[in-house]
Amino acid sequence: MKDFPVGLRGVKLRAVDHLDLTVPAGVIYGLLGPNGSGKSTTIKALLGLVAPSAGECRIFGRPSGEVAARREVGYLPEAPYFYRHLTGRELVGFYGRMCGLGRRELAGRVETVVAQVGMTGAADRAVETYSKGMLQRIGLAQALVHDPRLLILDEPTAGVDPVGSAAMADLIRGLRDAGKTVLLTSHLLGQMEALCDRVAILDRGRLVAEGTVAELAGGTGRQQLEVDRLDEAQVAELRAWLAARGRGLHGVAAAGRGLDAVFLERVGRDRVGGGQA
């Protein structure tokens, strides 16, 4: 639970209200909710940046307020802002050293994570010249540099174009496949649905739903079939056939590829690897 004082008369705003959440290891876990629902406060409490008013947060069994607990955590803040005078490589190296990596180990790790996020081509440019998408990716590199078991990504695709966003989603899946646990927040529900294994939905600081995407979004008792185009007479015939078997036809719509697919096809995912976005 987390209360923030508001004004001088002891009035308190409850940002997180009796939240009880366990993130299983090795999954992509989505934290959903409207603005002000307590997602960022929950993340800050997990990182020891704010102290809960009541209750506790633990990371792999260790209280999150302990500095040592953060050895196992990599964090990418929303709309990250970094030291502008450093190059991408220097930035990742700086955070690596802050995480206790020795010089010999550091050089290899920096190269690995910079390559992993597709920033090798731009790693020697000053951070102040980076686009939003590049900042997100170099931000992910600094979060990964000390090889943490848990990654906390706050709106990792906010303000990023669809190409960068799709590349980030691929990276996150890759991290999960490599055994990392990823805690993710985003307003892009479609992306969260496609990406997350489990999700929790917060509203006004309270947990209102939690489970796998299939559990929460499935369960309508209906199916979608994709068939070749039918004319009106064929649709009527199909409806009658279904009705004879006690089933209903609830909608007919043209199946499209979706604007995302067209955009990615025309603009091309290969742009990302060159350190652009």
Place this chain on the structure above:
Amino acid sequence: MKGAPFSFLRLGLVAQNTLREAVRQRLLHLFVGLALALVLGARGLRDFNFGAPELKFIADCGFGAMTLFGSALTIAATAQLFFSEIENRTALTLLAKPVWRAEFLLGKLVGVALLTGLFCALLTGLLAAVLWVREGELMALDPEGFRGGRAVSYAMVALGGWLQWLRLVVLAAFTLLVASFARTQVFAVVCGFGVLVICHLQHLAQEAYTRAGSTVGVALGSFLGGMFPNFQVLSWADSLAAADLPSLGTWVRLTAYGLGWALAAGLLAVLSFRRREI
């Protein structure tokens, strides 16, 4: 899982980064430029010497520039470097790493101390050069007046620069203490100048209250004396003569006095910052 003990390496990395950020600030360039101009231009101002010997007047101008622009630079840089980390949320990324808040805050203080160290070293070196050149010219004009050789003790000039630096470090620590709980940069800057005034003038206030016999005034003076360092203690000796050079023990005591106050204020800042929500 291993623990994460306090690390001077991480503190040093924060300090190094703070210094790199600081030297890119335009405000710093402005203050350094003005201070350099004043030291170099001191010879041109010698008509306003109010009867003081010329070399003493040049030295006073140089140390005055260091005090004036150095104090403004220290307060502005400390507040700006701290609040830029909070407002730009770079502190968020940094403190989400296995980093102690004490490492972060003391690293900031050390970074500003390095910055003011460079500032004082640059100006002291320049002042010494200006004095050396002018003293040489005066020796050529009046060999009789300098029969015993050079009159200026350059160790005394170095001591002056060292004491200036100690004062600036103390000022940075107090500004950081205010910044550790302040919500705005302006508040930290205003309080920083308030601390500067108190530290410079408290001895005068204490003397005035004592002369006037005001019990409340004396109590207030004693309270301020206990809460804030007396910069008069760290004042540059009113002489350039080698004979007035203090002993090594005095140098050490003065250094301990300055660094002691800076450490005390820095530790209080750490205590205050420990519970701050980022």
